[in-house]
Amino acid sequence: MSDSTEAIEKHEFDVVxxxxxxxxxxxxxxxxxxxxxxxxxxxxxxxxxxxxxxxGGCAASMGNVNSNDNWMVHYRDTMRGGKFLxxxxxxxxxxxxxxxxxxxxxxxxxxxxxxxxxxISQRNFGGHTYPRLAHVGDxxxxxxxxxxxxxIVSLQQEDFKETGDYEANIRVFxxxxxxxxxKADGKIAGCIGYYRNTGGFVQFDAPAIVLATGGIxxxxxxxxxxxxxxxxxxxxALRAGATLINMEFLQFHPTGMVWPPSVKGILVTESVRGDxxxxxxxxxxxxxxxxxxxxxxxxxxxxxxxxxxWYTDADNNRRPPELLPRDEVARAINSEVKxxxxxxxxxxxxxxxxxxxPEEIQKRLPSMYHQFKELADVDITKEPMEVGPTCxxxxxxxxxxPDTGMSIVPGLFAAGECSGGMHGSNRLGGNSLSDxxxxxxxxxxxxxxxxxATASRPVVAQADVxxxxxxxxxxxxxxxxxxxxxxxxxxELQKTMHELVGIIRKADEMEMALKALQDIATxxxxxxxxxxxxxxxSWHLALDLRNMLLVxxxxxxxxxxxxxSRGGHTRDDYPVMDSDWRHIxxxxxxxxxxxxxxxxxxxxxxxxxxxxxxxxxxLKKYYTGEEIGGHRAGEAMK
Amino acid sequence: MSYDAHFRVxxxxxxxxxLVDYPVEVNEGEVVLDIIHRLQQTEANDLAVRWxxxxxxxxxxxxxxxxxxxxxxxxxxxxxxxxxxxxxxxxRTFPVIRDLVTDxxxxxxxxxxxxxxxxxxxxxPGDYRMAQVDVERSQEFRKCIECYLCQNVCHVxxxxxxxxxxxxxxxxxxxxxELDMHPLDVADRQVAAQxxxxxxxxxxxxxxxxxxxxxxxITDNALIPMKERVVDRxxxxxxxLGNKIFKRPGA
Numbered sequence: 002m003s004d005s006t007e008a009i010e011k012h013e014f015d016v017v018x019x020x021x022x023x024x025x026x027x028x029x030x031x032x033x034x035x036x037x038x039x040x041x042x043x044x045x046x047x048x049x050x051x052x053x054x055x056x057g058g059c060a061a062s063m064g065n066v067n068s069n070d071n072w073m074v075h076y077r078d079t080m081r082g083g084k085f086l087x088x089x090x091x092x093x094x095x096x097x098x099x100x101x102x103x104x105x106x107x108x109x110x111x112x113x114x115x116x117x118x119x120x121i122s123q124r125n126f127g128g129h130t131y132p133r134l135a136h137v138g139d140x141x142x143x144x145x146x147x148x149x150x151x152x153i154v155s156l157q158q159e160d161f162k163e164t165g166d167y168e169a170n171i172r173v174f175x176x177x178x179x180x181x182x183x184k185a186d187g188k189i190a191g192c193i194g195y196y197r198n199t200g201g202f203v204q205f206d207a208p209a210i211v212l213a214t215g216g217i218x219x220x221x222x223x224x225x226x227x228x229x230x231x232x233x234x235x236x237x238a239l240r241a242g243a244t245l246i247n248m249e250f251l252q253f254h255p256t257g258m259v260w261p262p263s264v265k266g267i268l269v270t271e272s273v274r275g276d277x278x279x280x281x282x283x284x285x286x287x288x289x290x291x292x293x294x295x296x297x298x299x300x301x302x303x304x305x306x307x308x309x310x311w312y313t314d315a316d317n318n319r320r321p322p323e324l325l326p327r328d329e330v331a332r333a334i335n336s337e338v339k340x341x342x343x344x345x346x347x348x349x350x351x352x353x354x355x356x357x358x359p360e361e362i363q364k365r366l367p368s369m370y371h372q373f374k375e376l377a378d379v380d381i382t383k384e385p386m387e388v389g390p391t392c393x394x395x396x397x398x399x400x401x402x403p404d405t406g407m408s409i410v411p412g413l414f415a416a417g418e419c420s421g422g423m424h425g426s427n428r429l430g431g432n433s434l435s436d437x438x439x440x441x442x443x444x445x446x447x448x449x450x451x452x453x454a455t456a457s458r459p460v461v462a463q464a465d466v467x468x469x470x471x472x473x474x475x476x477x478x479x480x481x482x483x484x485x486x487x488x489x490x491x492x493e494l495q496k497t498m499h500e501l502v503g504i505i506r507k508a509d510e511m512e513m514a515l516k517a518l519q520d521i522a523t524x525x526x527x528x529x530x531x532x533x534x535x536x537x538x539s540w541h542l543a544l545d546l547r548n549m550l551l552v553x554x555x556x557x558x559x560x561x562x563x564x565x566s567r568g569g570h571t572r573d574d575y576p577v578m579d580s581d582w583r584h585i586x587x588x589x590x591x592x593x594x595x596x597x598x599x600x601x602x603x604x605x606x607x608x609x610x611x612x613x614x615x616x617x618x619x620l621k622k623y624y625t626g627e628e629i630g631g632h633r634a635g636e637a638m639k
Numbered sequence: 640m641s642y643d644a645h646f647r648v649x650x651x652x653x654x655x656x657x658l659v660d661y662p663v664e665v666n667e668g669e670v671v672l673d674i675i676h677r678l679q680q681t682e683a684n685d686l687a688v689r690w691x692x693x694x695x696x697x698x699x700x701x702x703x704x705x706x707x708x709x710x711x712x713x714x715x716x717x718x719x720x721x722x723x724x725x726x727x728x729x730x731r732t733f734p735v736i737r738d739l740v741t742d743x744x745x746x747x748x749x750x751x752x753x754x755x756x757x758x759x760x761x762x763x764p765g766d767y768r769m770a771q772v773d774v775e776r777s778q779e780f781r782k783c784i785e786c787y788l789c790q791n792v793c794h795v796x797x798x799x800x801x802x803x804x805x806x807x808x809x810x811x812x813x814x815x816x817e818l819d820m821h822p823l824d825v826a827d828r829q830v831a832a833q834x835x836x837x838x839x840x841x842x843x844x845x846x847x848x849x850x851x852x853x854x855x856x857i858t859d860n861a862l863i864p865m866k867e868r869v870v871d872r873x874x875x876x877x878x879x880l881g882n883k884i885f886k887r888p889g890a
Binding site: 118 | 686740
């Protein structure tokens with residue numbers, strides 16, 4: 002139903018940033034600072050992005066609390082957390098640049114909690130050797146998004162002073178969803194989307210596009226993610242010819258709320274454990290001591306006494322196992338519940354009440370106190386919380402060049418959660434906020450450089466625009482043919498992924514899932530919506546569903562292919578981590594609207610001086626013999 | 640534990656609209672937003688509502704529930720009786736776009752009018768030093784999730800469209816206070832607060848504080864101290880005399 006009378010609003014920019022969370026805003030700040038006219042596309046209102054949900058903090062080895070910390074320790078922790086499958090160059094850049102990115106936020110007006118000598122305070126978190134997370138109580142994400150939002154406003158004020166127009170160089174498009182990217186001669190040329198408010202289409206002509214759309218959690222029934230997290234950037238990139246990697250790795254955050262049902266999945270920050278909270282089963286046992294995997298045996302306390310001493314004397318004691326990386330804790334909780342030692346509502350108990358004074362809890366974890374009090378009627382200063390795993394973060398994303406953030410499509414960049422590689426098979430808490438600052442800035446900068454190097458602006462073909470409009474309006478024409486309600490199809494997609502490609506996976510279940518997804522694909526193409534185009538949530542969902550389906554196919558395919566268990570990918574039928582799989586990346590590309598092709602690719606070997614940052618004994622746990630032949634210990638023996 | 644509640648939801652757009660009655664299922668532990676979502680999934684697919692985090696952290700699902708400005712995600716159904724009619728309407732102070740969604744651009748316009756953080760020119764990134772006790776005052780205001788409930792309830796603009804031009808509203812007057820109390824901010828904000836952003840129009844009825852889902856003491860900790868700072872400046876007899884004698888411009 003191509004409507005020739007459809008008026009399309011048109012804009013020209015140098016750089017279009019899709020996504021207004023931390024990564025998108027940081028990218029936009031950089032692109033604008035490099036003198037580029039920049040658009041920010043925000044799916045929700047400006048300042049509401051999912052970054053606000055980040056609670057614990059932003060990891061950066063500033064060494065303010067423990068001066069032994071530095072980028073090399075942070076690098077090692079990040080690689081360990083990701084089980085050495087990370088893109089090591091990204092992990093290196095991230096560890097080196099994170100402190101500067103945090104300090105820069107203070108010049109934008111951020112107010113982090115302080116140490117006694119007035120520096121930025123840093124807190125402990127799972128997998129981090131030293132207290133490393135810059136934070137503001139347990140609302141660090143809000144501080145980050147607000148700070149970046151206010152920095153953008155300040156840049157707009159500068160432009161206003163000079164030109165009389167706030168939007169001369171940086172403009173925010175609120176409540177706008179991009180449905181398709183355009184290319185010309187194989188390079189990015191622009192994109193199209195719709196305004197939620199009016200339902201009208203808007204086209205952007207731009208030689209560079211930065212994807213910063215976050216994750217894919219809405220493909221699962223129990224998730225900490227909001228409605229926006231439908232894998233838009235992942236799917237846009239695929240449809241534009243880019244590739245995704247690591248899509249089999251999903252992080253199930255160990256502690257989501259489990260009760261009441263309506264809040265199931267909402268996050269309970271890891272800071273509860275960082276500040277002393279412990280996990281217990283229905284028998285009152287502190288069970289995490291039973292779940293320390295061999296690769297981490299040397300770094301974690303084996304008795305509650307030692308674990309407790311660590312909070313006050315970290316140099317002479319090992320950390321408690323509640324602070325193992327998230328994948329380990331989530332699996333442990335899953336096992337306890339399966340063994341019948343769960344809490345009344347199917348989780349386990351997270352206890353801070355018996356560990357800290359009520360005033361201290363309210364001061365350090367104010368929003369957790371508030372959240373439980375208001376939503377579950379539980380006073381966490383008096384009672385334990387009930388928690389269980391929730392789909393939280395996708396490690397996989399657009400395959401990019403580590404230094405520039407550019408995908409294999411010239412002019413298409415990706416930063417933050419929708420890019421892949423940085424976190425390997427499992428992300429450490431606190432590494433997300435630092436990731437989006439470091440790579441948001443890098444993408445903004447390289448997008449600007451790319452624009453400078455582009456001699457002539459690619460021109461969007463009208464036929465592509467017409468096709469995109471036609472596809473976007475399809476759910477309205479399907480309505481006359483009696484297609485399904487998109488909410489129904491979404492529920493089924495979520496259920497399929499949750500039950501068959503969830504935290505513990507099996508080949509036969511995943512095969513069933515892929516089959517079910519084929520059926521859902523057909524139904525997704527024919528969902529129909531009623532009503533008008535102005536702010537019509539069922540139409541919005543009908544279009545988001547396409548993206549959810551495509552990324553779900555990626556997750557299912559890659560998860561079936563990888564026959565081992567590693568980080569955010571646990572196979573019941575292949576329970577062991579296998580060194581022969583460590584260096585293999587599963588690369589996904591789209592074949593049409595709802596078909597995915599998977600190819601295997603070798604990971605680039607780690608630079609020798611970075612490999613030498615680890616002890617040989619540790620590397621042996623992850624690497625095959627020939628891969629570590631070049632290690633300093635081996636060289637010395639020759 | 641389930642029952643059918645009687646919801647009355649405002650449906651319409653900027654031109655016309657009406658309250659529509661819906662019988663709808665309610666289960667244990669649910670909040671008003673869950674019920675709105677159930678309506679969306681069943682008999683009102685195109686019911687427009689804003690929401691994001693569903694955990695009281697993003698400030699998107701602001702609406703008026705039985706006449707009170709609330710976050711729908713933080714309003715538990717257990718606070719109502721089973722027979723009570725629950726009336727849900729859009730925020731009154733802002734123009735309706737459709738159903739429960741309003742045009743909140745007033746707030747973004749005001750945000751842009753408040754001069755931004757002015758960093759100390761001689762302090763390098765990484766060298767910022769501030770005491771916890773000093774940052775805490777501004778930190779309280781930075782808890783704001785920009786739900787605009789305070790902007791919506793404030794009677795200076797709620798029923799007085801004509802005041803919108805001159806008045807920034809509690810959220811943005813608090814933003815001025817936040818920056819004025821920032822230990823390292825170097826800008827002078829007090830005169831402008833009064834003369835350009837309408838601080839004087841606030842007559843401290845504390846309605847904003849009452850509706851704040853973050854329990855920020857907007858009036859007591861931001862607006863009143865800000866008024867005091869302005870008054871100190873404006874009515875200080877020595878400053879007045881100095882101005883008279885030296886004719887300092889803009890003091």
